[in-house]
Amino acid sequence: MESWRKNPVVFWLLNLGPAFWLFxxxxxxxxxxxxxxxxxxxxxxxxxxxxxxxxxxxxVEPLYLEIFWKSIVMAGIATLxxxxxxxxxxxxxxxxxxxxxxxxxxxxxxPFWINALIRTYALIAVFRSRGSINFGLEWLWEQANxxxxxxxxxxxxxxGEKFAPLPLLYNNTAVTLGxxxxxxxxxxxxxxxxxxxxxxxxxxxxxxxxxxxxxTFFSVIFPLTWHGVMSGVIIVFVPALGAFFIPDLxxxxxxxxxxxxxxxxxxxxxxxxxxxxxxxLLMYLTFGALALRAAVSGRKQxxxx
Amino acid sequence: MAEGLxxxxxxxxxxxFGQTVTAVDDVSLDIREGEFFALLGPSGCGKTTLLRMIAxxxxxxxxxxxxxxxxxxxxxxxxxxxxxxxQSYAVFxxxxxxxxxxxxxxxxxxPKAEIRERAEEALELVKLGGLGGRKPDQLSGGQRQRVAxxxxxxxxxxxxxxxxxxxxxxxxxxxxxxxxxxxxxxxxGITFVIVTHDQNEALSMANRIAVMEHGKVRQLAPPxxxxxxxxCRFVADFIGKMNLFEGRVAGVSGEEVLVEVQGLGRFSLPGxxxxxxxxxxxxxxxxxxxxxxxxxxDMVAVHGKVSEVAxxxxxxxxxxxxxxxxxxxxxQQNEARTAEPGVTIGDELWCAWKPRDSLLLRA
Amino acid sequence: MSxxxxxxxxxxxxxxxxxxxxxxxxxxYTRRWWMRLxxxxxxxxxxxxxxxxxxxxxxxxxxxxxxxxxxxxxxEKAWNNESLIEAFVNSLAIAVVNTLVATILGxxxxxxxxxxxFPGKAAYEGFMMLPxxxxxxxxxxxxxxxxxxxxxxxxxxxxxxxxNIMIAHIAFSFPFVAVTVRGRLVGxxxxxxxxxxxxxxxxxxxxxxxxxxxxxxxxxxxxxxAFTLSLDDFVIxxxxxGPNSVTLPVKxxxxxxxxxxxxxxxxxxxxxxxxxxxTVLAMRFQSPSxxxxxxxx
Numbered sequence: 001m002e003s004w005r006k007n008p009v010v011f012w013l014l015n016l017g018p019a020f021w022l023f024x025x026x027x028x029x030x031x032x033x034x035x036x037x038x039x040x041x042x043x044x045x046x047x048x049x050x051x052x053x054x055x056x057x058x059x060v061e062p063l064y065l066e067i068f069w070k071s072i073v074m075a076g077i078a079t080l081x082x083x084x085x086x087x088x089x090x091x092x093x094x095x096x097x098x099x100x101x102x103x104x105x106x107x108x109x110x111p112f113w114i115n116a117l118i119r120t121y122a123l124i125a126v127f128r129s130r131g132s133i134n135f136g137l138e139w140l141w142e143q144a145n146x147x148x149x150x151x152x153x154x155x156x157x158x159x160g161e162k163f164a165p166l167p168l169l170y171n172n173t174a175v176t177l178g179x180x181x182x183x184x185x186x187x188x189x190x191x192x193x194x195x196x197x198x199x200x201x202x203x204x205x206x207x208x209x210x211x212x213x214x215x216t217f218f219s220v221i222f223p224l225t226w227h228g229v230m231s232g233v234i235i236v237f238v239p240a241l242g243a244f245f246i247p248d249l250x251x252x253x254x255x256x257x258x259x260x261x262x263x264x265x266x267x268x269x270x271x272x273x274x275x276x277x278x279x280x281l282l283m284y285l286t287f288g289a290l291a292l293r294a295a296v297s298g299r300k301q302x303x304x305x
Numbered sequence: 306m307a308e309g310l311x312x313x314x315x316x317x318x319x320x321x322f323g324q325t326v327t328a329v330d331d332v333s334l335d336i337r338e339g340e341f342f343a344l345l346g347p348s349g350c351g352k353t354t355l356l357r358m359i360a361x362x363x364x365x366x367x368x369x370x371x372x373x374x375x376x377x378x379x380x381x382x383x384x385x386x387x388x389x390x391x392q393s394y395a396v397f398x399x400x401x402x403x404x405x406x407x408x409x410x411x412x413x414x415x416p417k418a419e420i421r422e423r424a425e426e427a428l429e430l431v432k433l434g435g436l437g438g439r440k441p442d443q444l445s446g447g448q449r450q451r452v453a454x455x456x457x458x459x460x461x462x463x464x465x466x467x468x469x470x471x472x473x474x475x476x477x478x479x480x481x482x483x484x485x486x487x488x489x490x491x492x493x494g495i496t497f498v499i500v501t502h503d504q505n506e507a508l509s510m511a512n513r514i515a516v517m518e519h520g521k522v523r524q525l526a527p528p529x530x531x532x533x534x535x536x537c538r539f540v541a542d543f544i545g546k547m548n549l550f551e552g553r554v555a556g557v558s559g560e561e562v563l564v565e566v567q568g569l570g571r572f573s574l575p576g577x578x579x580x581x582x583x584x585x586x587x588x589x590x591x592x593x594x595x596x597x598x599x600x601x602x603d604m605v606a607v608h609g610k611v612s613e614v615a616x617x618x619x620x621x622x623x624x625x626x627x628x629x630x631x632x633x634x635x636x637q638q639n640e641a642r643t644a645e646p647g648v649t650i651g652d653e654l655w656c657a658w659k660p661r662d663s664l665l666l667r668a
Numbered sequence: 669m670s671x672x673x674x675x676x677x678x679x680x681x682x683x684x685x686x687x688x689x690x691x692x693x694x695x696x697y698t699r700r701w702w703m704r705l706x707x708x709x710x711x712x713x714x715x716x717x718x719x720x721x722x723x724x725x726x727x728x729x730x731x732x733x734x735x736x737x738x739x740x741x742x743x744e745k746a747w748n749n750e751s752l753i754e755a756f757v758n759s760l761a762i763a764v765v766n767t768l769v770a771t772i773l774g775x776x777x778x779x780x781x782x783x784x785x786f787p788g789k790a791a792y793e794g795f796m797m798l799p800x801x802x803x804x805x806x807x808x809x810x811x812x813x814x815x816x817x818x819x820x821x822x823x824x825x826x827x828x829x830x831x832n833i834m835i836a837h838i839a840f841s842f843p844f845v846a847v848t849v850r851g852r853l854v855g856x857x858x859x860x861x862x863x864x865x866x867x868x869x870x871x872x873x874x875x876x877x878x879x880x881x882x883x884x885x886x887x888x889x890x891x892x893x894a895f896t897l898s899l900d901d902f903v904i905x906x907x908x909x910g911p912n913s914v915t916l917p918v919k920x921x922x923x924x925x926x927x928x929x930x931x932x933x934x935x936x937x938x939x940x941x942x943x944x945x946x947t948v949l950a951m952r953f954q955s956p957s958x959x960x961x962x963x964x965x
Contacts, residue, residue: 014780029814242803409867
């Protein structure tokens with residue numbers, strides 16, 4: 001690596017474009033929202049920057065605080081679910097034979113590149129009252145009823161008069177499942193990268209010294225993959241926190257998350273100052289989570305995107 | 306090899322990195338035309354930095370480097386009449402062997418036909434004729450190094466720089482390559498400057514060696530002089546094995562210095578300088594003899610007990626712990642054919658050597 | 669898609685032999701039944717909805733999920749749906765422009781960060797990562813606010829109507845290209861650059877003959893990632909798109925909000941196929957086997 005002074009022409013040629021773009025089309029827009037968040041709405045489009053904190057005060061009113069809290073809880077549950085399912089999968093991939101490993105890796109990553117919106121839509125088709133799951137259940141119900149009829153119990157209608165589809169969609173569970181489904185690969189990749197790096201002889205040493213497989217897992221493997229766990233948790237948690245079309249499409253009336261509230265301020269309610277305050281609070285929350293990860297997972301590793 | 310004119314002159318060169326690190330500290334030396342020159346030292350001594358300054362990848366903080374009489378301070382690496390063999394060989398992985406060798410000619414607009422001819426010639430020279438179509442990942446480590454050599458030599462540089470060229474090879478190959486490099490240097494008659502941390506490499510190949518430590522050149526001399534007459538404790542200890550004793554000067558008379566060392570008594574050895582002060586007394590393991598009886602008065606002698614014997618086939622190293630707890634290593638040639646060990650652990654005996662075989666080290 | 673069945677026919681044969689003869693080794697976790705069950709079930713859950721979505725785009729039935737025979741009719745319908753096609757063309761145009769610009773910017777900044785030391789570098793790198801880490805919705809509203817505040821012209825002719833979306837897409841996707849290219853640069857032996865200059869090549873010749881050829885797989889992978897990111901983006905586009913600049917994901921969103929129709933399935937399938945192809949290509953260019961040099965002489 002050389003000092004930029006040694007070759008300033010090349011340095012500026014390389015940096016001018018990207019730095020310009022980043023500044024004008026990223027930093028400036030964020031700054032605008034930040035400034036607006038200290039403003040007051042004067043008309044339909046007029047905003048006066050009065051450096052008031054009213055928008056932030058409003059954002060921590062119980063109503064919105066509850067939404068923030070709900071977003072955190074739902075994103076947290078979804079993250080935990082991703083971790084519990086993702087760990088064994090990442091583990092299996094890391095220990096698979098070479099050829100299979102490549103195939104499994106692609107298989108995990110592929111859905112991640114398919115539009116999250118489309119995948120959410122695919123879930124609707126599975127969950128809705130006339131969707132795949134209820135259809136399968138109905139078929140089972142009919143079979144069971146037929147069986148009951150065969151053994152002479154049909155008259156009693158033990159399973160009810162008619163199949164009642166399960167209400168799988170438009171509730172908080174659906175939203176949580178949707179988040180898990182959308183961000184699952186984000187969890188598997190960092191976990192895989194970390195498990196893969198473990199020197200196999202650590203595991204062998206542990207087994208050799210008399211620890212069983214489970215003991216080895218909790219005393220050796222899991223602690224060694226702590227970085228990966230932290231990365232995965234943050235990488236899932238952060239976008240889950242800001243999700244807005246998943247609750248919009250899969251959730252019911254009480255499934256509003258913070259993303260939906262922000263969207264409403266900018267799109268329909270047209271209250272930019274308040275929306276700006278909310279989105280900056282969301283951003284601070286995100287930075288908090290990232291800082292936590294940096295603090296926990298230690299000094300040496302940078303961002304593994 | 307004629308005592309040629311200096312092809313490279315390094316004049317009071319200092320290189321600092323940041324405020325605190327001085328990698329090369331006020332070094333001045335001349336490298337003569339046609340010689341095989343080695344920069345030797347432990348890692349971090351500044352030898353690679355010095356080489357990279359000659360190549361132009363680093364600029365001196367102070368001082369001047371002249372190549373063939375020309376000041377190089379404003380000349381970028383691609384305009385210098387020297388070429389380098391890199392530690393990792395740096396053979397371009399996406400080009401064939403022939404393209405690698407021809408690269409330096411292509412970028413300086415040599416006609417295509419000439420490139421092909423000269424590249425093939427250079428590959429013959431390093432015994433890789435006919436492998437021009439291969440990709441680097443189809444070559445062994447040794448072959449890749451030959452590609453790097455051919456690629457540099459094809460440019461017909463005034464000086465060839467080699468940065469730890471043998472460190473990535475296994476022991477057998479390294480030995481063969483040492484001879485090969487000497488042969489090549491004779492064949493092309495170009496000045497070679499090699500950087501190495503391996504004293505054997507430097508001793509066996511170079512005409513002259515500069516031993517470096519902490520950015521300074523401690524001694525610059527031909528191999529045998531360096532080995533037999535090191536000028537300081539560092540060089541004595543770094544080149545070969547050495548027994549070092551701390552003593553003090555008791556007197557000076559003419560070309561002799563009288564020293565006194567605890568356990569060894571008083572004896573005089575060749576040297577000059579002040580008639581007082583702390584000095585180091587050094588003696589090579591192969592100059593020391595083992596005696597069952599107390600030797601004559603004209604020998605320097607110390608009594609001790611054998612603490613370890615290491616057998617190396619042609620010779621053995623016997624480690625003797627003397628009465629004050631110092632360990633003296635003795636190299637014994639296994640001249641007669643016998644399975645019986647000459648000495649065994651626990652033997653009490655004398656280590657003895659001629660006073661003039663020991664060296665006086667003031668630095 | 670369960671573990672163990674993935675290998676090809678030749679490998680499959682070897683596998684069965686191995687499985688019969690050898691007991692499961694202590695570290696052969698993939699050969700344990702419960703592990704396979706977990707992995708198999710996960711992949712089923714991961715893929716079943718997508719596969720069903722694709723399958724139903726060919727189902728000759730509007731409402732029912734029972735299979736009523738194969739049909740292309742919903743693709744035809746989608747094809748004749750003018751606003752859908754317009755959205756699709758918009759998406760492609762944005763993705764192409766985005767890929768070009770984002771790749772150039774990403775490569776430039778990756779090389780700059782790899783090559784130079786300069787004051788404030790850590791902060792600069794941090795800002796470069798920001799578009800990757802901040803919630804999409806925050807970036808979306810920021811873009812919306814920005815274009816409204818600077819008074820970006822709205823009534824422009826096509827494709828300039830898409831310019832604001834393109835700008836936003838480039839802003840969030842070029843850092844991804846930079847990350848990909850830097851990943852490749854990490855493995856670059858700096859002595860190659862020195863060697864090139866030592867052999868007489870200028871700055872520009874070194875860039876052209878040594879650095880860029882080495883980076884090519886990373887650049888291609890980065891470009892494909894930029895392409896998919898742009899084609900797939902919904903959130904940021906949703907906030908920047910106007911009535912005349914609807915993209916495919918935005919269009920699909922508005923359709924999905926009303927109802928579940930096989931047409932949406934058809935449009936989604938097309939988008940899935942394009943992204944899957946681009947992704948598989950990107951991964952092939954990034955894979956380590958390519959890195960080693962590939963073709964045997």
